[in-house]
Amino acid sequence: MVQGMLTVALTFYGISICISVFRIIIGPSLPDRIVALDMIGVMLVSSIAIVSVMLTTTAFLEVILILAILAFISTIAFSKYIERGVILEYRRDD
């Protein structure tokens, strides 16, 4: 029962990731693509959590933490690129 529910959840996460990849490819503007990338990051974290429940192991928890940190930093970097046009600036002017 629980295994079936987890499998169905993994399947829906796969479908959602495919839809987000579609949005990244055809996305009309840059913010659409960034939101889709952030969605893919969050859904990957959830999928890894479900896989670690299915396999009853705690070996993937570091992977979840590192993936969440990288998704956070990459979203900040893309947002700063949209707003300022530069990611690492030498001196900020505000």
Added chain:
Amino acid sequence: MKINNVILRTVAKLVFFIILTLAVYLFFAGHNSPGGGFSGGLVLASALVLLFIVFDIETIQKGLPIDFKLVAAFGAFLSVGTGFGALIFGDNFLTQAFDYFNVPFFGEIELTTVTIFEGGVALVVVGVVVTILLSISEDE
């Protein structure tokens, strides 16, 4: 146009220490579970990259006056130095030793020379990643 990013700066100051904690955990988990010097150094470098993105390079270099090229060179020296340290005791190059010690308040812990080697690897990774990112950034 003035950009208001006080939320981002406040969150980044908090998240920086969370990432540092994860980096130290990954560094010391390296023997029997995933982790080690390389991935710990990468997470440490990503914490520094977060600071460089949220603030600017000048502020961070004023508050953290470290030449990261020297950090990378010192790490490589430390890693190779532990390899040559084994030659002094008559063993092969890069032979690692470990032993169990009784430390008060912690009980029996395992101390190895692999940890020094991994520390050198972590310093090399941090120095090289931050040097590359500062080199490709906008310079004046």
